[in-house]
Structure formats: structure tokens, C-alpha cells
Amino acid sequence: MPGPFETLCISEILAVILDALQDDKKSLYHMSCCCRAFADPALDILWRSMHSFSPFASLIPQSASFVTDAQTGDRDILKYRCNSLGDWKTFDKYAARVRSLHVGEHNNDNADVIEHRNYYTRLTVLRGQDGFHPFPKLRSLAYILSGPIAPQAKPFPPSLRSLTLICHNTLDCDPIELVLDRAVADAPHIEELHITGLMRTKQVLHSTPRLHFGHIGSVDLSKAYIRAPELAALCTLLSQAPISDLKIHLQDRLNMNWQTIPPMFPALKHLDVRGSMFSAILFLSRLAATHLHTLVFQPDGQPSSVTSVYDYLMLILAERLGKSLKSFEFHVKEPRPHARDSDLIKSILQGLKPLAEAGLQSMRLFLHLNSTMSVQFPPEVRSMLEPCAWPSLNQFYFATKGVALE
Template sequence: MPGPFETLRISEILAVILDGLQDDKKSLYYMSCCCRAFTDPALDILWRSMHSFAPFISLIPQSASLVNDARTCDCDLLKYRCNSLDDWKTFNKYAARVWSLRIGDHNNDCADLMKNRDCYMRLTVIRGQDGFHPFPKLRSLAYILSGPISTQAKPFPPSLRSLTLVCHNTLDCDPIELALDRAVTEAPHLEELRITGLMRTMRVLHSTPQLQFGHIGSVDLSKAYIRAPELAALCTLLSQAPISDLKIHLQDRLNMDWQAIPPMFPALKQLDVRGSMFSVMLFLLRLAATNLHTLVFQPDGQPSGVTTLFDYLMPIIIEKLGKSLKSFDLHINEPRPYAQDSDLIKSILRGLQPLVEAGLQSLRLFLQLDPTIPVQFSQEVQSMLEPCAWPSLKHFHFTTKAIALE
């Protein structure tokens, strides 16, 4: 019968143990040091997900020290020739293990973030001359979009499947169209796109999309500050991509020509939208999806405005999505005085009845209330909040969420 140590030599068992330690960097390090048989498997897990580029700076060979020099230009980088691949042996040993990389950590200041980004970009220029990307197995990248992307750099490896663009809106920052053009050219098999922060655009709409994301299925714009020009550009560029899952936050007063945008997102199946009721209505009117089955909606603004515009929004949802929509989550995030809660909920539930009659199967309603005010619903509303009041629904859920007082 094998002893405990011999049991750990079974690769399948060791892999399960190491996977359980993937968030415990210290234990993984100790595992890599205690036994040669554990070294490579433990290091693979330890370096698989990197939250900063900083650890790789010390691994760059002395012969390529110009990578760390802010004064280095593309011409200087292109003159560099590696005399021996042995110089890069240590760097390659660890870089080849990385699947997920964030260029900068949340704890870094802006200067460190920019230094790491520039160093990463220069590194792709140098290693690109050798015919491969410095991180050949990279599948997920969080890239800081601040300043122009060098024409010689290859920041997005072909292996990439998930890309997060962290936008820092600076005067010399590349427009979002150019960044996406680089991404689709260099990483044609991209499946997930996430954009955060305030981006720039060229503010020029094209009659036909210029980009062809053939595999992208998920787009998250929920943490991006999207003004009207950027929204118009993104919707035009991504309108024909096979996106099935979209999260987006729409700002109020989006003054734009919606008719100039092609019918959007025909392959969409799940939509999580947050924003002003008016902007959401305009967005839904341009939606081309015919098989959207899940809608999550969090309207901005006071509930008094929500109830007023709800009468206008529901007919649009029923007309555009009534035949396909099976699940609807509605979040009302602003508190109201307790005396008006019953009227608010009754108005919302009555507005939802036509959607339920159209074939909805799951309805989840979230109402945020002030915890200092007692909640007292009328008997009529209480009966409407019982699952038995919705016999055609397979799932009905209602809950109140208390706001956190400052």
C-alpha cells in the first residue's frame, strides 16, 4: 500500500490538491520548493494567473535592459537582436506558464501602471522579432488603454480568448475603434470582451462595420462610461458580431442618431442593462435579437419616474421580446416612503402582466427600501406578491433590499 508521499506522486491527485491551493500563493511556493516532483506542477498553478506585470521585469535579461528605459523608441527596439535564446531562458520558463495577466495591480499607482504597460508593449516588440509572443499561452489579458499602441507592438497574442480594456482617457490615447481593430487582427479567436472606464472615439460612423469578431460571444460594458459618440461607435462596430451575452450601462440623455446605427446584436440571448428608462427604450428599439430569453434591468432615477416611463417601456419589451423572453429580473434601486410602496409595486406588477401572458416563465422583482422605514403593503398587494397569483409562471420571486446608510 503506497504511503502518503507516494500518493502525492499520482499526477491526478496532485493536480486536485494544487487546484485547491490556487489562491494560496505562499503554500504553492512552499510546494514548489519541497520536492522536485512537485516543482513544475506547483509553479504552473502559481504563475497561471498574474495580477501584475511587475514580477516579469526582473526576469528580463540584462542584454535587453532597454525594455525598461522610458526613453527607448521603436527604432531602438527594432535594432535589438538577441545573441542567444539562453538569455531568455529564465523569462520564458515563467512566462510560458501564464494563462491570465493583468498589466497592473489595483494597488499600483498610475505611474506604476503606465510603466508596466509600456514595458509590456516594448517587450512584445522585441520578442516579436523572434517570431512569437512573450506569453504564448495567454488566454486572458487586462490591458491599460492609455497612450497610443505602438505600430510595432503585438499586445494581443493569438492565443487570447478574453480581453479587458481598462481605458484611461488621455489626449494621446488611441480611439476605441483602433484598439478593437488591433484586437480583432491579432487575436481573431477572442470570445470575451470587457471595457471599463472612459474611452475615446474617432466620432466617425461607417455605414458598414469595419471589424469582424467571428467568435466573440460575451461583451461587458457595465463599468464603462459610455457617452453618445462612443455608444454609437461600439454599437456600429459590434452590431453584427455573434454576441449572445451583453452587459451595458446606458447614460442619460444620449443625444445620437439611433437610425444611423444598424439593427444591433441579432444573436443576443441574454441582456443585462442598467441606465435611464428613456435610453433603454431607445436601445431596445434598435435591437435585432429574435431569440433573447433573459433580461435583467436596473433603471436609474427615482421610482416616480420609473413608474411613469414603465407604461412606455413595457409595450416595447412585449413587441420586441415577448415571443422569446422567458426570464425577467427587475431591480428598483431607489427607496420610497413606506406609504407609497404599495402603489409602486401594484403599478409595476400590473405592467408586467401582459409580459407574463406572452409566455414569461421566471419573474424576479427586487425593491430597495430604506431600512429605517417600516414596510407595510396593502392586502391587495400582498396577494399579488404570492406565487399563486401567477399560475402561469414557473418561478416568481420578490424581495426587498435594504440600502446601506452612510
């Protein structure tokens, strides 16, 4: 029978232990120092996910130290010639372990964070001259858009599968279409795309878009501030991709001609849409998806005629999605009704009936009420919340802030 130490040398057992320590940087460091057998596996876990570029600044060789100089320009970088790959041995040893890198965080305007983004971009120019990417095995990248990307830079390595673009909307920032074009050209196997912050657009699209999103299946725009021009551009460009999972937050009263946008997102299967009810209804009316099976809808705003808006919404959902939709989660937040507003609550529940009868299997309804006391619904509303009122559903869940019935 092997002793305790020999047991730890079994790679499968050691991997389980190190995975459990992935959030304990101090323990991983001690493991890497205790013996040679543990060093590489522990360092692989320790450097696998990096939430800052700072540790790499000190690993840049002395001959390329100008990369961290704020006065360095593109011409200075292009003059650099590496005399020996050995100069980069230490940097490459650690950079090759990185699978996830956050160059910066959203809502962080710290000058150091922006500068670290510049270090990273300069490095891609520097190493690109020798045919290398500084992080050759990178799978996930969070990248700040705070200025133009140099033509020589290649911030998106071919190994990339998940990309987060953090937009700061500076005047010289590249339009989102150009950035996406670069990302897809350099990293054609991206599967997940996240965009946060306030982006810029060219305002005018080419008649024949250049982008080809062959593998992007998941897009998260829930933390992006999307104005009308950006929404038109993104919907037109991203609808080329086989996107099956989309999260989006829509602003109120987007001033755009929806009819000029081609039918959107034909491959969509899961949609999480939040924000303005008015904009969301227009967005849903342009969907081309025929296999959408899950919808999470969290509208807000205060339309002038609540009942008519809900009726129109349910009509669109039943007509366009009734045949495919299997799961529906609906949050009613604004305008926030009182428990005694039985007409509005009944209208919402009655409007859901055609959708439920069209083939829906699961429905979750969240109603936010203006009530600080326990909620007491009128009898006619309570009867609509009984299981027997929804015979076609496998699951019906209803909740308010004060009560949950299932």
C-alpha cells in the first residue's frame, strides 16, 4: 500500500486537491514550493486565472522594459528586435499557464487599470513580430476598450473561446463593429461574447457586413448601455452568428426604425430580455427564432395603458413563440400594482392563458406589489392561482414580495 506521500504523487488525486485550493492562493504557493513533484501542477492552478496584469509587468525582460513606459509609441515598439528568445523564458513560463485573464474590470476608472491594458496590447505587438502571442493558451479574456487598437496589435489570441469587452466610450475608442471584426478575424473560435458599458458605433452599416461569427453561441449584453445606433448595429451583425443564448437590457423608447433591421437571431433558444417594456415588445416582434424554448422577461417602465400593453405583449408571444416556447419567467415590476388592483392582476393572468395552452410546460410569475403587509388577494384572483386553473402546465410558480405559492 502506498504511503501518504506516494498517494499525493498520483496525478489524478493531486489534481483534485489542487482544484479544491484554486481560491486559496497562499496554499497553492506553499504547495508549489514544498517539492518538485508538486511545483508545476500547483503553479498551473495558481496562474490559471489572473484578475490583474500586474504580476506580469515584473516578468517582462529588461530589453523590453520600455513596454511599461507611458511615453512608448507604436513606432518604438516596431523598432524592437528580440536578440534571444531566452530573454522571454521566464515570462513565457508563467504566461503559458494562463487560461483566464482580466486586463481590467467594469466601472473601474483607475489609471493603472487602463495602463495595464496598454501594456498587454503593446506586448501583443512586440511578440507578434516574432510570431508569438504573449498568452498562447488563453481561453477567456476581459479586455478594456478605452482607445484605438493599433493595426499591428493582436489582443485576441487564436486560442480564445470567451471574450468580455469592457467599453469606456472614450472619443478615440474604436467602434464596436471594428472591434468585433478584429476579434473574429484573430480568434475565429470564440463561443461566448460579453459586452459591458457604453460603446460606440460607426452609425452606418455596410450593405454587406464583413463579419462571420461561425461559433459564437452565447451573448451577454445585460450590463451594456445600448443606444439605438449600437442596438441596430449589434442586432444586424450578431444575427449572423448561431447564437442560441442571449441576455440583453433595452433602454426606454429607442429612437430607431425597427423595420430596417432584418429578422433577428434565427437560432435563438434561450432569451433573457430586461428593461423598457415598450422597447422589449418591439424587439420581440422582430425575432426570427423558431426554436426559442426559454424566455425570461423582466420589463420596467410605466406605459400609459397597462392593460392594453400586456394584452399586446401576450398576443405577440402567443403568435410568434407559442409553438416553441416551453418555459416562461415573467417579472412584473413597473408600474407596481397594489394587491387590491384585481383587474390588472386578473388581466395579466388571463393574458397568460393562451400562451400556457399553446404548449408551455413551465411558467414562473413574479409580481412586485406596493404592499408592506401580508398580501391578501380577492377571491377571484386566488382562484386563478390554484393548480387546477393551469391544467396544461407541468409547473406553475407564482410569487410576490410577501407570499409564494407553488
